[in-house]
Amino acid sequence: MTIEATTKSTVDAMVLQHEVEQFLYHEAALLDSHSYDEWVDLFTADAHYFMPLRRTMTRRQLHLEFTKPGEMAYFDEDKNWLEIRAKKFATGTSWAEDPPSRTRHLITNVRIVEDDGDELAVHSNFLLYRTRLKNDVDQWVGRREDRLRRVGTGLAIVKRFIYLDQTVLQSGNLSTFF
Amino acid sequence: MTDVPRAVDRLDDLVSLDTGEIDRTIFSDQEIFDLEMKNIFGRAWLFLCHDTQIPKRGDFFEAPMGSDNVLVVRQRDGSIRAFLNTCSHRGNAVCRAEEGNVRNFMCTYHGWTFGLDGELVGVPGKSIFYKDKLDLSKHPLRKVAQLDTYRGFVFATFDETAPPLEDYLGATGRLGLDMIAERGDMEAVPGVQKFTVHTNWKFTVDNVFDYYHPQITHMSAFSVGLIPAPPDDFVEGGAKSDTGANLEVPFLPTDLHNFVVVGEYGHAISGPDQESLEVTAGTEPFAWRHKPEVEARLGRHGGRVAGHPHIFPSTWVTTNAQLSLRVPRSPDVTEIWWFSFRDRNSSADEQAASLDSQIHFFGPAGMLEQEDGENWAQSTLQTKGLKSREIPQLLKMGLGTSEVVKEDGLAFMDAPINEHAQLWTYHAWREWLRNPSWEELRERTIPRDRY
Missing domain, CATH: 2.102.10.10 (Rieske [2Fe-2S] iron-sulphur domain)
Incomplete structure (x- = not known):
């Protein structure tokens, strides 16, 4: 491989990394500004959004730590369910979010682990900080496994699996998106 | 030291079946919580x-x-x-x-x-x-x-003198569990949802029977069609938004026809009557219960239950083949555990539809339950204020207006939405705290003829 080719592939990788990160940051900004309709628009029609349960298991049985699709979950959504959730937040009577929570989605450790030209497998870590009312504080840390599809000039989310770093959830609800 | 008498020394004053008033102290008092652990959770199945x-x-x-x-x-x-x-x-x-x-x-x-x-x-x-x-x-x-x-539900007690489980459950508690068991060859869906609400456990139990709150608390779920929209002629005023707009609280036809069962040891069932529910919801979702053998086993009165059974002290059976355990951890911390069930013999599509509805109604991300926790947390907080806690908790709806009918081992009432089952639970709770013998406890929790 020539020096020029090596440089070109490195630059291509950096551009792609930049594009993916900017997409994820844009998405996080939409959530933090409660722009749920626009956020749902980032998902493809065949999207699958899934947050399994997690259980404290011994190292020997760690492969059973997370539930799988078809088993109980916190979120198991197609695009239609995401739209219903967004619509519910917008009713003006969704009291769990009125007054609205203040959230900050911090997205880090973004890695493109697969790229077949049409779709990308992207892993990231998140810290979602939420405060409510005068002094309620929730923090959720975890990782996401996304599948992003090239659509038109940009990207869209085909699949998002969210793995929380809690077993017994320490919060009273999950009236937000991850 | 304060000169206020300790709550544990005035159990008589904490719950009144006659006025429908509850002392708010019971939701945050540490000594009450410790007594609950000993006399209720240390003895009950x-x-x-x-x-x-x-x-x-x-x-x-x-x-x-x-x-x-x-x-x-x-x-x-x-x-x-x-x-x-x-x-x-x-x-x-x-x-x-x-x-x-x-x-x-x-x-x-x-x-x-x-x-x-x-x-x-x-x-x-x-x-x-x-x-x-x-x-x-x-x-x-x-x-x-x-x-x-x-019927597959595992129970235990720390009290070797406790009556056998089936006697403890009685007709009311057994009927509650039958509402899951009768659906088919039931198995637990893998995965128990567990989450933490900053509330006293009794608020989470009280809410099980509360068919007065969905129209307001879960108004947004009605709005997006999660619960079938009620007809316009049942709209009643009363609630106004902070801008003065009438919220047009959408009461359901079933709200006029609730079926309440109260049982020994504090078990209860409250909510819509099955027949009136089917007027708006149709019979299709209830196919499992319209088989002759299931109807025979549920019995003529059991077959009317479309509300929420609760097995004292902390086990709720939903209408959706789920069971919710309310787990007290401290006076103001309660874990909610959700167990979900499916029929082994149902098709993959039926199982998927059942799971889809279980995930979307209850649990921390459930579009109904999302709204509940903050009500309970805020209610618990207000029981700590020196002055706020002096205000009685009101459970007066329908008080003194319902005849109890006793048939087939069940004691039941037909009434519009009411607060009978909540008050019954608090009454039983108080009798448990007195730590009577099992025979005394059963006698003190035999329903009267009118509530």
Whole structure:
């Protein structure tokens, strides 16, 4: 491989990394500004959004730590369910979010682990900080496994699996998106 | 020190069946909580898990029993035992996982090892250090006093004098569990949702019977069609938004036809009457209960239940083949555990539809339950204010207007939405706190003829 080719592939990788990160940051900004309709628009029609349960298991049985699709979950959504959730937040009577929570989605450790030209497998870590009312504080840390599809000039989310770093959830609800 | 009498010394004043008023202190008082742990959770039959969660030898599930945690374990002979998750040596938990499969439980402190039956089978240094003077048979994991199952639901009690499980459940409690068991060959869906609400556990139980709150609390779920929209002619005023707009509270036809069952030891059922529910919801979702053999087993009155059964003190059966355990951890911290069930014989599509609805209604992300927790948390907070806690909690709806009919072992009332079942639960709760004998407790919780 020539020096020029090596440089070109490195630059291509950096551009792609930049594009993916900017997409994820844009998405996080939409959530933090409660722009749920626009956020749902980032998902493809065949999207699958899934947050399994997690259980404290011994190292020997760690492969059973997370539930799988078809088993109980916190979120198991197609695009239609995401739209219903967004619509519910917008009713003006969704009291769990009125007054609205203040959230900050911090997205880090973004890695493109697969790229077949049409779709990308992207892993990231998140810290979602939420405060409510005068002094309620929730923090959720975890990782996401996304599948992003090239659509038109940009990207869209085909699949998002969210793995929380809690077993017994320490919060009273999950009236937000991850 | 304050001159206010301790709540535990004035149990008579805390609940009034005559005025429908409750003393708010009971939702945050530490001594009341400690008494609840001892006299209620230390004696009652408590739900642990479902038979199908631990199908194989060595399968275990850790379950709460009041302030203790027990390991529910499938034995070599297929039976189930439960014992405290604490080493008989120095107290360390002998199991750190929430569920799994083991051959034995080894304490990670000094290596004491217990068999699936809880017997102490191994002690490092038994000969060299203990000089063979330790009698292993005297130091097993401590078992619950009684364990039994009703149609696959595993219960246990710490009280060896407690009546048999079926007697404890009575017709009301059994009917509650039948509402899941009668749906088919039921098994637990893998995965128990567990989350933490900053509230007193009694608010979470009270809410089970509360068919007055959905129209307001869950208004947004109605708006997006999660609950079938009620007809316009049932709209009633009363609630206005902060801009003065009439919220047009959408009452349901079923709200005029509720069916309430109250039973010994504090069990109760409250909510819509089945026949009136089917007027708006149709009969299709209830196909499972319209089979002749199921109708026969539920009985003429049991077949009318479309509301929420609750087994005292803390087990709620939903209308959606789920069971919710309210787990008190402290006066103002309660964990909610959701167990979900499916019919082994139903098709993959039917199972998927059932799971889809279970995930989207309840649990921390459930579009109904999302709204509940903050109501309870804020209610709990206000019971701590010096002045706020002096205001009585009101459970007056329908008070003194309902005749109790006693037939087929059930005591029931037909009424519009009411607060009978909540008040019944608090009445029983108070009688439990007095720590009477089981016979006295049963007598004091025999329903009267009118509420």
